[in-house]
Amino acid sequence: MNAPDHIEQQAPSNAAAKRHKQSTEPATHRLIDDSEQAVRRGRSRRATFIKWLRKMHGWIGLWGAVLGLLFGTTGFLLNHRGGPLKISTGEPQVSQMQLAVPAQGLHSPEELGGWLKRELKIDGNVGRVKREAARPVGWGDQKTMQPEQWTVMIASPGGGVSAQYWVGNGFVSVKRTENSLLATMSNLHKGVGLSVGWVLLIDTLAGSIILLSLTGVLLWTQLNKQRTVGVVLVGASIAAAVVCGMM
Numbered sequence: 001m002n003a004p005d006h007i008e009q010q011a012p013s014n015a016a017a018k019r020h021k022q023s024t025e026p027a028t029h030r031l032i033d034d035s036e037q038a039v040r041r042g043r044s045r046r047a048t049f050i051k052w053l054r055k056m057h058g059w060i061g062l063w064g065a066v067l068g069l070l071f072g073t074t075g076f077l078l079n080h081r082g083g084p085l086k087i088s089t090g091e092p093q094v095s096q097m098q099l100a101v102p103a104q105g106l107h108s109p110e111e112l113g114g115w116l117k118r119e120l121k122i123d124g125n126v127g128r129v130k131r132e133a134a135r136p137v138g139w140g141d142q143k144t145m146q147p148e149q150w151t152v153m154i155a156s157p158g159g160g161v162s163a164q165y166w167v168g169n170g171f172v173s174v175k176r177t178e179n180s181l182l183a184t185m186s187n188l189h190k191g192v193g194l195s196v197g198w199v200l201l202i203d204t205l206a207g208s209i210i211l212l213s214l215t216g217v218l219l220w221t222q223l224n225k226q227r228t229v230g231v232v233l234v235g236a237s238i239a240a241a242v243v244c245g246m247m
Contacts, residue, residue, distance in 0.1 A: 074189035090180030124156030155193035
């Protein structure tokens with residue numbers, strides 16, 4: 001088979017020529033002016049701030065989640081401890097007895113409180129201590145001297161003990177009160193008879209609630225453009241709280 005005398009070369013198509021031209025031409029980049037660079041930097045800082053704010057909001061909420069559930073429940077009960085929408089936390093169990101004074105005697109209400117804690121194995125702190133001096137009192141047409149009286153309160157979340165002692169008597173009148181579960185939870189809310197550690201722990205929860213409120217407001221202002229609506233809602237909530245509190 002004979003080969004042709006010459007080969008006709010076809011001119012490249014327009015599309016191929018265009019691609020070849022694009023590949024050979026140097027790439028051009030649009031220059032960014034200073035104002036656009038400033039806008040981009042501002043957007044980057046804002047995105048970083050929102051990301052940090054979300055993480056902070058989440059970690060603070062996780063720290064106080066369990067205690068927040070406890071304090072939300074007990075706060076609801078405390079809010080309804082009286083009328084008109086009273087919710088009962090259950091009747092306490094009360095018992096009374098007479099306890100003989102130790103042989104060496106008692107010299108102060110504080111000593112009485114410490115002795116009661118050891119003798120009755122009471123968990124809690126000695127709270128209110130009252131000391132009434134001896135004084136003359138009338139009895140019909142006669143006058144007599146009433147001896148000095150001590151009153152001691154020992155409180156704990158689960159209940160409390162109150163003791164009354166007339167100086168010179170051979171016994172102490174003791175009344176024990178055992179709270180229900182709901183009343184115990186309410187005492188945990190109020191910190192009744194608890195240690196300094198618990199009080200400081202509750203302080204951290206109070207601080208976390210404040211931070212949650214502030215970070216929540218900042219997140220709302222950063223993610224919503226209708227800030228006027230937010231201002232109106234905050235103002236309305238403050239006004240409603242003031243009005244309801246004065247009713």
